[in-house]
Structure formats: C-alpha cells, structure tokens
Amino acid sequence: MYDLCIIGGGAAGLSCAITAGRLGLKTLLIDKNNKLGKKLYATGNGRCNLTNMNFDSKVHFNSSATAYNYFIDSALSNSYSKKTPNQQIIEFMSSLGINTMEDNGYVYPSSAQASSVVWAMLDAIKSYDINVVQNEEVLSISGKYPEFTIKCKNEAFNAARIVLANGGAAYKSLGGSTSGYQIAKSLGHSVISQRPSLCGICVKECLDAVAGVRANAQIKLLDNNSTVVQTSKGELQITKQGVSGICIFELSSKAGRLLEEGINPILDISFIHSEDNKKYNQILKSIDNISDCNRTTIGFLNGYVNDKLAAYICDTNNISGKSMVSELNKTQLTNLVESLYSLKLHITSLYDMEQAQVTAGGVNINEINPKTMESLKVPGLYITGELLDIDGICGGYNLTFAILTGIKAGKSINDKNKSD
Ligand SMILES: Cc1cc2nc3c(=O)[nH]c(=O)nc-3n(C[C@H](O)[C@H](O)[C@H](O)COP(=O)(O)OP(=O)(O)OC[C@H]3O[C@@H](n4cnc5c(N)ncnc54)[C@H](O)[C@@H]3O)c2cc1C
Structure with missing residues (x-):
C-alpha cells in the first residue's frame, strides 16, 4: 500500500x-x-x-x-x-x-x-x-x-x-x-x-487579406458598454481565424469570461505607439502637409503600418488605396487616422482547446x-x-x-x- x-x-x-x-x-x-x-x-x-x-x-x-x-x-x-x-x-x-x-x-x-x-x-x-x-x-x-x-x-x-x-x-x-x-x-x-485560455481570438471581421501580418500594437479589451476591461501590448499576429500572439493570449481569459456571460466583447487596436492622444493629434495635424504632397492613400497609411494592413484599412473605410491623399475630404482622412489609432474587431469566440495553452x-x-x-x-x-x-x-x-x-x-x- x-x-x-x-x-x-x-x-x-x-x-x-x-x-x-x-x-x-x-x-x-x-x-x-x-x-x-x-x-x-x-x-x-x-x-x-x-x-x-x-x-x-x-x-x-x-x-x-x-x-x-x-x-x-x-x-x-x-x-x-x-x-x-x-x-x-x-x-x-x-x-x-x-x-x-x-x-x-x-x-x-x-x-x-x-x-x-x-x-x-x-x-x-x-x-x-x-x-x-x-x-x-x-x-x-x-x-x-x-x-x-x-x-x-x-x-x-x-x-x-x-x-x-x-x-x-x-x-x-x-x-x-x-x-x-x-x-x-x-x-x-x-x-x-x-x-x-492563453489562445487566439476569433473575430467577426474577415481578415483573409491581412492573414500573416504581424504588427506592434496596443490593445484594449472592451465590454459592450465600451468599458476597458483589460489592456495589453506587443506583437499582434493576424490569422485567417482572427488574431493571436502573446498580447492576445493575455486578453483571452477575460474575453472568454465575457463571452460566457453573453457579452460580445471588442478588441480596440492601436497601431500607433503612444500612451496618450499626442501622436494622434500630431497625425491629424500633419494631414494638411500630407495632402499637399503627392502620396496615395495606401502610401500614406504604409508610413505607419504594413502595406496589407494599409490596404485593409482603406477597404474597411471604403476608400480606394490608389486615390491621392489630397483628394480625400477631412472626414475620410480623420476616419483613416482613427483606424490606425483605434481599429475595432468584434470578438465572436476563442480558438479551440487544442490551440490553447x-x-x-x-x-x-x-x-x-x-x-x-x-x-x-x-x-x-x-x-x-x-x-x-x-x-x-x-x-x-x-x-x-x-x-x-x-x-x-x-x-x-x-x-x-x-x-x-
Ligand atoms: C504549448 C504550451 C506552452 C506553454 N508554455 C508555458 C510556459 O512557458 N510557462 C508557463 O508557466 N506555462 C506554460 N504553459 C502552461 C503549462 O504548461 C501548464 O499550465 C502546466 O503544465 C500545468 O501543469 P499540470 O501538472 O497541472 O498539468 P499537465 O502538465 O498538463 O500534466 C497533467 C498530466 O496528467 C496526465 N493525466 C491526465 N489525466 C490522467 C489520467 N486519468 N490518468 C493518468 N494520467 C493522466 C497527463 O497525461 C499529463 O501528463 C504552456 C502550455 C502549453 C500547451
């Protein structure tokens, strides 16, 4: 015994x-x-x-x-x-x-x-x-x-x-x-x-066009009242299923809990590395200069993020990447900058148990x-x-x-x- x-x-x-x-x-x-x-x-x-x-x-x-x-x-x-x-x-x-x-x-x-x-x-x-x-x-x-x-x-x-x-x-x-x-x-x-838990997160948006892109990001997990539940930062990995990477793993436990409570949480992603609104305002201010110069919209966004991501942001804002920045109105430009600073992805589920740590x-x-x-x-x-x-x-x-x-x-x- x-x-x-x-x-x-x-x-x-x-x-x-x-x-x-x-x-x-x-x-x-x-x-x-x-x-x-x-x-x-x-x-x-x-x-x-x-x-x-x-x-x-x-x-x-x-x-x-x-x-x-x-x-x-x-x-x-x-x-x-x-x-x-x-x-x-x-x-x-x-x-x-x-x-x-x-x-x-x-x-x-x-x-x-x-x-x-x-x-x-x-x-x-x-x-x-x-x-x-x-x-x-x-x-x-x-x-x-x-x-x-x-x-x-x-x-x-x-x-x-x-x-x-x-x-x-x-x-x-x-x-x-x-x-x-x-x-x-x-x-x-x-x-x-x-x-x-400690797994990727599936989202409603179709990310096929940006699958494989990796980008440094600051991410907020929001509940359905837009209250920040948790934050993280690091390398975001975009896949066909959704988003992954350690910064996402860290949000997965709380995201799973919200889903279980019947809440559809949101990932609010910033590709601009700034703790405050300073950089955001700087970009907005610089738009006047950009619109003077000879740049396409995709070129302008590619100044901040990967070109595939730039194209995705153009698409989601219904703006042709080929159009010149000078042709865009203020609202369109503000929306583009908003997407760089606060891209929203709607969480539908988590990756399955076999992909969870x-x-x-x-x-x-x-x-x-x-x-x-x-x-x-x-x-x-x-x-x-x-x-x-x-x-x-x-x-x-x-x-x-x-x-x-x-x-x-x-x-x-x-x-x-x-x-x-
Ligand atoms: C890919 C991956 C990477 C990870 N990296 C890290 C890391 O770097 N740092 C970190 O802190 N955590 C990490 N984790 C998490 C960590 O490995 C686990 O939380 C930890 O191993 C749990 O230890 P445990 O002994 O409780 O369970 P396990 O390590 O899962 O061991 C349980 C054991 O019980 C056995 N078993 C189950 N049921 C029965 C049964 N009925 N009869 C006989 N045997 C049974 C299983 O075969 C298994 O060997 C990682 C996890 C994964 C999957």
Missing part, C-alpha cells in the same frame, strides 16, 4: 512526487502518456518559462471565485520560509541542478532548453522510492482515507492518499484531458465549466484548503495545478502555480503522515 498515489506526471505531479520522495514517502506516480512531462517539453517555445520576477497574483491570475487572490497568495506561500513564489521556483530548480536565467523578468533554465528541466526532474524521480506507471489512464477512484483504490484500465492500486495532478483540457496532443474533472466530480467536487475553469477552489491543497470535501484527497479553477497569464505563472501546488501537496501529506 502506497502513502500516496499521484495521478498525472506533468509539472504538478512530478514536483509533488519529487517532494514526497525526498521526504521518504512511498509514492506511486501514474501517467497515461508514454512520456512523463510531455507538456513541459513544449513550454516557453521549448525554453520553458518557469516563473517571473514581477509576481503579482492580483494581476496575473484569473478564476471565477471571488476570493481567488487569497487562495493564490496562500497556495503559493511557503509556511516554512518567507520566500516569494519566484524564489521558491528558482530554489526548487537549483535543488535539481537546474540553473536559471532572467530575460525581461521571465525566468528560464540557463540551458534555454525545456528538456533540461524534464530530465532533471526525471533523474530526481529515479533517486527516490517512487514507482512510476506510464501508459496507464486512471479511470476511477473509490474508497476513502486511509485506503483509496485507484482503478486503471489494466491494473488497480491502493494508496492512503491521492493527489490529482491531471492538468486541464487544453492541448490534448500533449496530455490535456477532461478526466481529472470527471474524477473530481465523482468524488463530490463541483467543477466550473472549462474554456480555452491553458484551461480556464476547473475544480472549484472554494472546496480546497490553499494551505495544504487538501480537499475540504474528501479527507486524504489533494488537488493541484491546472486542474483547479485558476489560470495565469503568459510569463511563467501557470508553471509556477502547478509546481508550487504540487510541492505543497507533497509536504502537507508528509506533515499529515507524521501527525497520524
């Missing part, structure tokens, strides 16, 4: 197994993939963005629970030391022999290879009393503390405690599945409906003790990582959450074991 059985060998499950193994617990780790840490290899474009030096839970995480700031702060704090989440991640990596480096606040392994993180974790797993079962999907869990039965397709196991580290539904090809939600539900937990929604965090990650409904059951109704923005927040909640579950089980 095992002290604990961890279901899922991703970031949370591996961190939990290493922690439990170090503390001398008899541990079973089960994963349905043929490879442990399969998703980890693909993180951070193969570089694995482990954490972030600019941590602020209020800004970087989303959940449908109102008290989620308390939950995250508590789940990511370390009762043994006062270390911040990023320090804890760097320290844990260092204990595995992984040095880290920082790039604009983003923390990566110094090797710049996600594989180095997975291999170090797997080497650690081999050093302890951890039985690893791969290629086996856990189908159900029955019983209760101190004897749960874990049923897989071909085998069954017994353990005193269970850690669910099944991850979310995103990116099925890398292990994403809904099985964790089903198991949690079968054990009595409520589960918030899931939707893709993270799942929003999941096991209701009100039913979990964030100090231990133990279920408040089922003693002896621990729930960690992306399976919970918490999703972070880009920048290492999701791995930080998965790794630290995995470690926390391992430590809490050891504390409970000692006090039993």
Whole structure:
C-alpha cells in the first residue's frame, strides 16, 4: 500500500512526487502518456518559462471565485520560509541542478532548453522510492482515507492518499484531458465549466487579406458598454481565424469570461505607439502637409503600418488605396487616422482547446484548503495545478502555480503522515 498515489506526471505531479520522495514517502506516480512531462517539453517555445520576477497574483491570475487572490497568495506561500513564489521556483530548480536565467523578468533554465528541466526532474524521480506507471489512464477512484483504490484500465492500486495532478483540457496532443474533472466530480467536487485560455481570438471581421501580418500594437479589451476591461501590448499576429500572439493570449481569459456571460466583447487596436492622444493629434495635424504632397492613400497609411494592413484599412473605410491623399475630404482622412489609432474587431469566440495553452475553469477552489491543497470535501484527497479553477497569464505563472501546488501537496501529506 502506497502513502500516496499521484495521478498525472506533468509539472504538478512530478514536483509533488519529487517532494514526497525526498521526504521518504512511498509514492506511486501514474501517467497515461508514454512520456512523463510531455507538456513541459513544449513550454516557453521549448525554453520553458518557469516563473517571473514581477509576481503579482492580483494581476496575473484569473478564476471565477471571488476570493481567488487569497487562495493564490496562500497556495503559493511557503509556511516554512518567507520566500516569494519566484524564489521558491528558482530554489526548487537549483535543488535539481537546474540553473536559471532572467530575460525581461521571465525566468528560464540557463540551458534555454525545456528538456533540461524534464530530465532533471526525471533523474530526481529515479533517486527516490517512487514507482512510476506510464501508459496507464486512471479511470476511477473509490474508497476513502486511509485506503483509496485507484482503478486503471489494466491494473488497480491502493494508496492512503491521492493527489490529482491531471492538468486541464487544453492541448490534448500533449496530455490535456477532461478526466481529472470527471474524477473530481465523482468524488463530490463541483467543477466550473472549462474554456480555452492563453489562445487566439476569433473575430467577426474577415481578415483573409491581412492573414500573416504581424504588427506592434496596443490593445484594449472592451465590454459592450465600451468599458476597458483589460489592456495589453506587443506583437499582434493576424490569422485567417482572427488574431493571436502573446498580447492576445493575455486578453483571452477575460474575453472568454465575457463571452460566457453573453457579452460580445471588442478588441480596440492601436497601431500607433503612444500612451496618450499626442501622436494622434500630431497625425491629424500633419494631414494638411500630407495632402499637399503627392502620396496615395495606401502610401500614406504604409508610413505607419504594413502595406496589407494599409490596404485593409482603406477597404474597411471604403476608400480606394490608389486615390491621392489630397483628394480625400477631412472626414475620410480623420476616419483613416482613427483606424490606425483605434481599429475595432468584434470578438465572436476563442480558438479551440487544442490551440490553447491553458484551461480556464476547473475544480472549484472554494472546496480546497490553499494551505495544504487538501480537499475540504474528501479527507486524504489533494488537488493541484491546472486542474483547479485558476489560470495565469503568459510569463511563467501557470508553471509556477502547478509546481508550487504540487510541492505543497507533497509536504502537507508528509506533515499529515507524521501527525497520524
Ligand atoms: C504549448 C504550451 C506552452 C506553454 N508554455 C508555458 C510556459 O512557458 N510557462 C508557463 O508557466 N506555462 C506554460 N504553459 C502552461 C503549462 O504548461 C501548464 O499550465 C502546466 O503544465 C500545468 O501543469 P499540470 O501538472 O497541472 O498539468 P499537465 O502538465 O498538463 O500534466 C497533467 C498530466 O496528467 C496526465 N493525466 C491526465 N489525466 C490522467 C489520467 N486519468 N490518468 C493518468 N494520467 C493522466 C497527463 O497525461 C499529463 O501528463 C504552456 C502550455 C502549453 C500547451
């Protein structure tokens, strides 16, 4: 009989197994993939963005629970030391022999290879009393503390405690599945409906003519009252489906929530790099000079944006790109400048789960003790990582959450074991 059985060998499950193994617990780790840490290899474009030096839970995480700031702060704090989440991640990596480096606040392994993180974790797993079962999907869990039965397709196991580290539904090809939600539900937990997050956004407008264009942009996510819900900036990637890129990923969680509430949000995109209206007014003023000179409308717009985007702006304003700027009236010119400064795209949906990096929604965090990650409904059951109704923005927040909640579950089980 095992002290604990961890279901899922991703970031949370591996961190939990290493922690439990170090503390001398008899541990079973089960994963349905043929490879442990399969998703980890693909993180951070193969570089694995482990954490972030600019941590602020209020800004970087989303959940449908109102008290989620308390939950995250508590789940990511370390009762043994006062270390911040990023320090804890760097320290844990260092204990595995992984040095880290920082790039604009983003923390990566110094090797710049996600594989180095997975291999170090797997080497650690081999050093302890951890039985690893791969290629086996856990189908159900029955019983209760101190004897749960874990049923897989071909085998069954017994353990005193269970850690669910099944991850979310995103990116099925890398292990994403809904099985964790089903198991949690079968054990009595409520589960918030899931939707893709950190993904591209589909829009009503036809963007075929500009597909493939990349442009630096400042973007506002507006609700149907034109209230700014969130802002972001960076490289916007236009596709046939809609818009993508990290700046869009960051807006996707809130956009998904608005859609779920029946609101059709809008992306308000500025291709002019200015925090205020100064540049806008400058462009408007310069129109008089431009209209004196011999430029086509598309040429004028191409002074600010990619030529395909310039043509798109002409089309959406019903102005021929070939017409001379001097031929346009003031209203037409103002509309063109307005499009550079505030191009509106109407959100219809998000890209699908297979193209999302993270799942929003999941096991209701009100039913979990964030100090231990133990279920408040089922003693002896621990729930960690992306399976919970918490999703972070880009920048290492999701791995930080998965790794630290995995470690926390391992430590809490050891504390409970000692006090039993
Ligand atoms: C392409 C991509 C890039 C990303 N880059 C970053 C990044 O750079 N930084 C960052 O912070 N986040 C990143 N993320 C998000 C991050 O990888 C995840 O949030 C994190 O891996 C979640 O960890 P987890 O352990 O909870 O789940 P997972 O890593 O998904 O692991 C869950 C594991 O459970 C297994 N499993 C599920 N159900 C069962 C079952 N019933 N029986 C047995 N096994 C089961 C799965 O096979 C899987 O191995 C990225 C995600 C993707 C898809």
